[in-house]
Amino acid sequence: MNNGNIVEITNLKKGYDKGKIKALNGIDIQIRKGEFVSIIGPSGSGKSTLLNMIGALDTADDGLITVAGNDLMLKKDLSDFRSKKIGFIFQLHNLIPNLSVLENVIIPMYGNGYKSSHMSKRAMKLLKYVKLEDKAERKPTELSGGERQRVAIARALANNPSIILADEPTGSLDSKNGKMVLERLKELHEKENVTLIMVTHDMNVAAMAERTIEVLDGQVQT
Amino acid sequence: MSFTKLIAKNPFRNKARLALAVIGIAIGIATIVALGMVTEGLKASVEEQLMTGGADFVVMKNTTSESASGSYSIKDKRIDEISKINGVKQAAGVYTSSRMVDGNQLGFAGIKSKDLNMLGARMIQGNAYADDKNELILGKLAAEKLKKKVGDTVTFNGNQYVVTGIFEVGNKELDSIGALSLEKLQSMDENEGKVDMIYVKINKGADLKTVSKSVEKAYPGELTTIASLEDFQKADDSLQMVETASMAISLLAIIIGGIGIINTMIMSVFERTREIGVFRAVGWKSRRILAMILGESVVLTLLAGMVGIVLGVVGIEVIINLFETPLDLVFTPALALRALGIAVIVGLIGGLYPAIRASRLPPTEALRYE
Ligand SMILES: Nc1ncnc2c1ncn2[C@@H]1O[C@H](COP(=O)(O)OP(=O)(O)OP(=O)(O)O)[C@@H](O)[C@H]1O
Numbered sequence A: 001m002n003n004g005n006i007v008e009i010t011n012l013k014k015g016y017d018k019g020k021i022k023a024l025n026g027i028d029i030q031i032r033k034g035e036f037v038s039i040i041g042p043s044g045s046g047k048s049t050l051l052n053m054i055g056a057l058d059t060a061d062d063g064l065i066t067v068a069g070n071d072l073m074l075k076k077d078l079s080d081f082r083s084k085k086i087g088f089i090f091q092l093h094n095l096i097p098n099l100s101v102l103e104n105v106i107i108p109m110y111g112n113g114y115k116s117s118h119m120s121k122r123a124m125k126l127l128k129y130v131k132l133e134d135k136a137e138r139k140p141t142e143l144s145g146g147e148r149q150r151v152a153i154a155r156a157l158a159n160n161p162s163i164i165l166a167d168e169p170t171g172s173l174d175s176k177n178g179k180m181v182l183e184r185l186k187e188l189h190e191k192e193n194v195t196l197i198m199v200t201h202d203m204n205v206a207a208m209a210e211r212t213i214e215v216l217d218g219q220v221q222t
Numbered sequence B: 001m002s003f004t005k006l007i008a009k010n011p012f013r014n015k016a017r018l019a020l021a022v023i024g025i026a027i028g029i030a031t032i033v034a035l036g037m038v039t040e041g042l043k044a045s046v047e048e049q050l051m052t053g054g055a056d057f058v059v060m061k062n063t064t065s066e067s068a069s070g071s072y073s074i075k076d077k078r079i080d081e082i083s084k085i086n087g088v089k090q091a092a093g094v095y096t097s098s099r100m101v102d103g104n105q106l107g108f109a110g111i112k113s114k115d116l117n118m119l120g121a122r123m124i125q126g127n128a129y130a131d132d133k134n135e136l137i138l139g140k141l142a143a144e145k146l147k148k149k150v151g152d153t154v155t156f157n158g159n160q161y162v163v164t165g166i167f168e169v170g171n172k173e174l175d176s177i178g179a180l181s182l183e184k185l186q187s188m189d190e191n192e193g194k195v196d197m198i199y200v201k202i203n204k205g206a207d208l209k210t211v212s213k214s215v216e217k218a219y220p221g222e223l224t225t226i227a228s229l230e231d232f233q234k235a236d237d238s239l240q241m242v243e244t245a246s247m248a249i250s251l252l253a254i255i256i257g258g259i260g261i262i263n264t265m266i267m268s269v270f271e272r273t274r275e276i277g278v279f280r281a282v283g284w285k286s287r288r289i290l291a292m293i294l295g296e297s298v299v300l301t302l303l304a305g306m307v308g309i310v311l312g313v314v315g316i317e318v319i320i321n322l323f324e325t326p327l328d329l330v331f332t333p334a335l336a337l338r339a340l341g342i343a344v345i346v347g348l349i350g351g352l353y354p355a356i357r358a359s360r361l362p363p364t365e366a367l368r369y370e
């Protein structure tokens, strides 16, 4: 984490279909700790691929990528890194339908050695933060789209991550619900000094960030 | 909610599929339990018969020896000979046969009236028969089945026999037979001079092992003595055969159940691909995914095991009662443990492949899955 950068990416490359598709074609990005960055770009430009690289969900073919002091090019098991450093928020909430809202928030906490009562208490606190404590026992299907996405925020915060990666978190929401989700995220960034990296199609949403990075054909536009 | 609770909860998501998988495996487990109860019942009955009889040991034809003629019967001059062996107090020949009586199949023991004490039978009504008369006695359960009491007559083999007494041994199998003169039963089957076994009672103070050994030594390769369940199993391989069949069916149940569970769990993993991607994204190790799917598989088969035990116990009781089989079924905790053990093994074997598949799903692919 030299010079205060939590994300350091140099000439990162990722191909699909035996290199026919160059999803990432030499990306260079530095993101400071506590920064709120939005990533924009047309469909298929490589935004999700980039986010997955930062979250260590996938490995790059070439280049350098260091996140929160972890060299992600070393192909070791990175589930601990994901669990402790990263919180993911997807376009679709991806909540588990047969589990209650509370149980969905608990899911990332397994493996930390907490007692189940402690996990419930912590999950309840996070639900309070997204103003859903009264819906803790509901099933995700009984919630509105905006509420579901707020549960996803609570889930992403389960293990106190230093980086939140949000891939079009408001993409499936109307503007009113989208605003509520964004307010939560912004507040998180401002109050907790969480690094927030958000992919979006919406220029107005992107404008909320401190910095906007534009991606085109797997490269950063300058 | 703990991880274990999550594992216990997941199989109930698709109830129809759960029910189908559980029934499939439960039938296999039920068969294992039912056969086990029959085997244990047979063992207990043999043991009981050995214990309750007034005899100390039974002499039977040695059918395992090479010199065996293939016939199961013993020449009845052996009875007299054995009774003269040192330490023997009494030797009684028994001839058994099964006959239709008033439309019912009934087992009979032919034994001299004076030797009836050897059966361990207690007369609860009437008296014993005379060896030279058309008389017989019935076990308590046989009398109930035929609806006969002392003084009634029964017709079999074209002759009328008077019921002179009702006896009780306390063993379901023995209480379901009748007994009559040895000579009369032998001649009915045109098997004069032949008995199936010889009951032997030893003198007070004589050593059971020594006496039985000297009987075997007197007729090497021809006769064998039975004083315990182990002796019986050595001389008679029918119990062994039931046990072998039971093992084979267990194995079959494991294979069929295992295939069923592989199918069920693969479907379940397939449907939850995206979910598994989410688990990876929030930091679950692939080991945890493996444990979850394996655990779910075991939860399912354990449930099937419990259903199977109930199904097996109820099923075999119904069958035994329906066919009025004179057998006391025996259910032991060991049998329940074996059934549950097999269920767990099926769950682990069947769940392994789906669990490995789930744990190896690349997270990004899983998350892209629609
Ligand atoms: N698993 C994959 N296999 C093959 N091609 C892939 C895979 N994942 C992504 N791609 C391709 O890589 C390119 C970048 O995809 P990516 O999902 O990063 O785009 P994006 O910028 O997030 O687009 P959108 O705005 O539509 O979400 C696209 O051409 C896509 O088809």
Ligand SMILES: [Mg+2]
Pocket: A047, A048, A049, A167
């Ligand atoms: Mg995308």
